[in-house]
Amino acid sequence: MKIYGKHRFPGRLFIVEGIDGSGKSTQLSLLHKWLESQGYVVFFSEWNSSPLVKTVTRRGKKKKMLTPMTFSLIHATDFADRTEHQIIPPLKAGAVVLADRYIYTAFARDVARGVNPEWLRKLYAFAVKPTVGFYFRISLDEAVRRLRAGRKALKFYEAGMDLGLSDDIEESFHIFQGRIIEQYEKMVEEFGLQVIDATLSIEEQQAQMRQLVTQTLTDTKKTRIRRWLDLASLAKGSQV
């Protein structure tokens, strides 16, 4: 036990990756709604959201006390808690789990901060291998254009300001996110990520995702989950 690698759980795990502004969260939430409408039991898990660890991360960021190493480890702790509590149990129960950002986010960011890539891969050896990992590819300029249109100020760590790349937060963000894209691109082949062209229309991207996801969802799985759902609502005394 404990090194999950390629899982043999009956559930399915779909994850999305990409830099901010790539539109991955929009696509994941569309996929979420669709899967539910098809009768699947869907669980959603978001990067950096374990209630247990979040307060430490938030405080560490606010007080700027994180080094590349502790930044890496606190996110790994968060991810481990979510793996043990939010990801593995539903997968065992045969549900569909969706994750907004996964270990590849850690690999990209932490390596961009100077942490050793081989060590990181060992650190995350306990992670469950996703059924499909989607990478939303977008150019830095296009992502920045989108972010500018809809968003507030850049954050310190998000812009890699802890690395002293530039005193100008905008410039630092550019350099740092550029490094992250470089890492993502390297990982496409290493981990067999499914590349989605994030400049296509929202509908087109969603159609591609649904097609790939459908291939991995067999009929048997669906009926079994349906029956379970029916039982669950019967227990609550409601009609299906």
Added chain:
Amino acid sequence: MARFSFFGEGLPGIDLGELKGKLIVLEGMDGVGRSTHIELLKQWLETNGRAVLVSSMTRSTLAGKRLRQAKEGHTLGSITMSLFYATDFADRLENEMIPALKAGFVVLVDRYVYTLMARAIVRGVDSEWVQDVYRLALKPDGVFYLRVGIDELITRVLQGTGFDYWESGMDLHLGEDMYDSFVEYQSRLLAQFDRMVESYGFDVIDASRSIEDVFGDLKERVLRMLDQRAPQTTS
């Protein structure tokens, strides 16, 4: 040539050549008298004009408080717990130990990565994985392992504070009650420590003797280490 090295990949952005002090670790199970000896060593070294820093587990500024709280809830999975401890450790390594070593301090560490690895392994975490995680750590100058047998340990705990939830490994459901669980858990931990004696080159000190005798031994060995490793960099 740097005197210090990492177990593996280490930490980014650290120039090992800048580290001048001594990194001394005391290891051993709960109740063997580690903290007493750390305190005695500190006083003795300071009296002799050495600057000393003590670093203890779950005392990091970043994660210490939350980690201690999380333990009270008993809700942490074993991998999560290992990584939370690793975060606490890395924060102390980077913000306490390394700056002190740069300044030429003697750094006394009350339990290092060995306790963290032993506990994780006893809780079913893959031993290779947890060793990989701690490839980020600095190799200490010396590890003094205060060893007592399981029977002696039980007597000490009974005379002291009594059985504690975590020290009895109650989260592992090893026995019918705290006593059974304590014996089983501590025996497993002891076996892990004993296994590490050779692989990590622990200096074993028989801690079943009087405080004076144990401290006498420690003093002698620390002194030898400080003389040997101090300013000479001829070869």
